[in-house]
Amino acid sequence: MDTTLTTSQITSYRQNGYLAIENLLDASELATWRQAIDRAVDDTVSSNDSHHNQRDPDAYYSRVFVQCVNLWKTHDAVRELALDANLGRMAAELAGATGVRLYHDHALVKAPWANPTNFHVDNPMDPFYSPQSIMLWVALDDSTLQNGCLYFLPGSHESSRTDISGELGRAGIGDLIEDYPEWAGIEPQPVEVAAGAGIFISGMVAHAAGPNMTLAPRRAFALLYMPEDATFNGNKSALPDPVYQRLQVGDVIADDEHLPLLYSRGHE
Ligand SMILES: O=C(O)CCC(=O)C(=O)O
Numbered sequence: 001m002d003t004t005l006t007t008s009q010i011t012s013y014r015q016n017g018y019l020a021i022e023n024l025l026d027a028s029e030l031a032t033w034r035q036a037i038d039r040a041v042d043d044t045v046s047s048n049d050s051h052h053n054q055r056d057p058d059a060y061y062s063r064v065f066v067q068c069v070n071l072w073k074t075h076d077a078v079r080e081l082a083l084d085a086n087l088g089r090m091a092a093e094l095a096g097a098t099g100v101r102l103y104h105d106h107a108l109v110k111a112p113w114a115n116p117t118n119f120h121v122d123n124p125m126d127p128f129y130s131p132q133s134i135m136l137w138v139a140l141d142d143s144t145l146q147n148g149c150l151y152f153l154p155g156s157h158e159s160s161r162t163d164i165s166g167e168l169g170r171a172g173i174g175d176l177i178e179d180y181p182e183w184a185g186i187e188p189q190p191v192e193v194a195a196g197a198g199i200f201i202s203g204m205v206a207h208a209a210g211p212n213m214t215l216a217p218r219r220a221f222a223l224l225y226m227p228e229d230a231t232f233n234g235n236k237s238a239l240p241d242p243v244y245q246r247l248q249v250g251d252v253i254a255d256d257e258h259l260p261l262l263y264s265r266g267h268e
Pocket residue numbers: 065106108110117122148207208209220222
């Protein structure tokens with residue numbers, strides 16, 4: 001894995017709110033990631049039904065993707081991948097953070113005929129507000145216009161707001177534009193990547209994904225990072241219960257057991 005970043009990659013991330021890195025994983029690393037994540041998803045899906053959206057199993061949103069969260073906690077093979085300090089350093093460098101914790105991991109499998117992922121912004125739903133929130137989305141399959149590649153509104157991270165819900169489960173692909181009429185002129189940019197690519201995504205950039213119009217799943221594995229100085233805003237979101245119960249609004253979110261510190265400039 002080549003985890004060096006060029007100045008132009010950092011500039012591009014800061015301008016657009018996302019950065020695609022082709023061949024982040026080489027062929028043998030990709031095989032390892034696929035095997036570890038397939039196994040963890042299979043175990044999780046067969047052991048319970050928590051991967052489905054329970055609010056309304058028939059709703060549109062439950063057919064956007066199969067989601068499994070925090071596979072690093074249940075599967076050692078995933079833990080090794082998710083706790084990678086070099087990936088954490090890349091995230092910190094792009095975001096301009098002094099260090100990052102792993103907030104959670106997230107397998108995102110768009111099954112054949114899955115619905116599109118509506119345009120949304122991630123960070124308003126998180127337990128901390130920060131323009132330095134960042135996610136790494138790793139393509140485990142080629143991600144194409146046909147099977148549900150990601151789309152971005154480049155530069156939207158500059159004007160997105162945390163007081164507007166980034167809620168994913170709304171009715172229409174473009175409902176977010178009603179909240180941000182100034183984005184109506186931004187051409188959505190599809191980002192097709194080959195399996196093994198990684199896309200770093202700002203928590204503040206508007207993004208979406210197409211439907212899966214193929215007979216094969218579109219698998220991705222996402223790592224969500226929080227800056228090491230992130231403070232709690234009262235949202236539980238994907239925070240583990242014991243962490244949530246201890247936190248007061250305004251506290252720095254630091255828990256080495258549940259939210260491991262992957263990289264900190266001070267500890268190099
Ligand atoms: O994989 C997708 O379709 C979208 C994922 C996404 O937007 C997210 O995890 O925040």
